[in-house]
Amino acid sequence: MIRLRPLVAGVALLAALGPGAAAADTVKIAFIDPLSGLMAPVGQNQLKSWQYVAELANQKNWAGGHKFEVVGFDNKLSPQESLTILKQAVDQGIRYVVQGNGSSVGLALQDAVAKHNERNPGKEIIYLNYAAVDPDMTNSKCNYWHFRLDANSDMKMEALTTYLAQDQNVKKVYLINQNYSFGHQVARAAKEYLKRKRPDIQVVGEDLHPLAQVKDFSPYVAKIKAAGADTVITGNWGSDLALLIKAAKDAGLNANFYTYYAATTGVPTAMGAAGAERVRYVGYYNPNNKGFRGSEVIEGYEKKYNDDFYVMASYTGIAMLSKAFQTARSTDPVKVAKALEGIKVESMNGTVEMRATDHQAQQPLTIATWTKVDGKEVKYDQENTGYGWKTNAVLDAHVAAQPTSCQMKRPG
Numbered sequence: 498m499i500r501l502r503p504l505v506a507g508v509a510l511l512a513a514l515g516p517g518a519a520a521a522d523t524v525k526i527a528f529i530d531p532l533s534g535l536m537a538p539v540g541q542n543q544l545k546s547w548q549y550v551a552e553l554a555n556q557k558n559w560a561g562g563h564k565f566e567v568v569g570f571d572n573k574l575s576p577q578e579s580l581t582i583l584k585q586a587v588d589q590g591i592r593y594v595v596q597g598n599g600s601s602v603g604l605a606l607q608d609a610v611a612k613h614n615e616r617n618p619g620k621e622i623i624y625l626n627y628a629a630v631d632p633d634m635t636n637s638k639c640n641y642w643h644f645r646l647d648a649n650s651d652m653k654m655e656a657l658t659t660y661l662a663q664d665q666n667v668k669k670v671y672l673i674n675q676n677y678s679f680g681h682q683v684a685r686a687a688k689e690y691l692k693r694k695r696p697d698i699q700v701v702g703e704d705l706h707p708l709a710q711v712k713d714f715s716p717y718v719a720k721i722k723a724a725g726a727d728t729v730i731t732g733n734w735g736s737d738l739a740l741l742i743k744a745a746k747d748a749g750l751n752a753n754f755y756t757y758y759a760a761t762t763g764v765p766t767a768m769g770a771a772g773a774e775r776v777r778y779v780g781y782y783n784p785n786n787k788g789f790r791g792s793e794v795i796e797g798y799e800k801k802y803n804d805d806f807y808v809m810a811s812y813t814g815i816a817m818l819s820k821a822f823q824t825a826r827s828t829d830p831v832k833v834a835k836a837l838e839g840i841k842v843e844s845m846n847g848t849v850e851m852r853a854t855d856h857q858a859q860q861p862l863t864i865a866t867w868t869k870v871d872g873k874e875v876k877y878d879q880e881n882t883g884y885g886w887k888t889n890a891v892l893d894a895h896v897a898a899q900p901t902s903c904q905m906k907r908p909g
Contacts, residue, residue, distance in 0.1 A: 530597060596624070622830060647810050673733065712740065718750055742776065755777050864892070870883055
């Protein structure tokens, strides 16, 4: 093969991109999430997921010659630490930020990014939110520079309760959640939606506990048992869910769990065989769905890291940025933000649209149950447990879609 000299190669690339296209560059993305402490295993998996998809995009030239580099920053799950890191990222010339763990962090970043952009024209930042799901972030506190790739907690609860309401065996529900904005939203929505869909169901107890501080959930499990709950609804994630599930298993709690994050790091191992047919989750995809697209990502990630790929929003995010770069013919956040509004991409769960009115991604949602791998309905296991997720239902985007109160203020 004859290699073009760098200058000639660069000219050829610009010609391929078309008139007015920006020269190819490397776009740095600051990943701001916990990489130490109790939630570190989750954050480490998520960072690797973003980096893996970025490498995939670079190899396959998703972004028309532009490359991605994802740089990890440890915020220790602290809003204040996150704001310090944001300033460091800005000082390093990074114009794209991704974050997901903790809506308290997400709300702080969202506000800080908006203020920075207002005060520093020409140095704007885009915040891609892949897992902070407080509904307020795309409602009363919506902001033009924030784009949420995950379904918000109300959307997930809408889907979860639509499925749960069909089960006439559900009589008594217990709510246990983390004591911060997201946990409060999950508890509120569960009570509202159950009352609307199944007013006969009793909420027999409710707990809010400190985020990432509880190491023994047995007292909480004892309360759930004493209340006679047949079903537990929880938005817990990370160690807070893994330890809750472990305590339930150790206590022989005979209840079904409906969760948001049972497919995340540490929880599958904590469940093992004891969680089979008892634990369900609502989320944006399941690699065991019929017609699933993305086996090469699941298998490639596992081969490289000996870990499970579950942060599909990283795939959606890089795909959306890639398409927006090409549409805008630029990597300038001002032009890219405009291109992201209303954008549609084919992700691993089907078509995902970034709704322009509130920057809330609209996408299909899945309900799945933890069960033994059978090679047919359940091909992929998690954490080498021999158990994985069997799809109960795939709900079209419109089923979980929610109205928005967002009054988007756009630049200019």
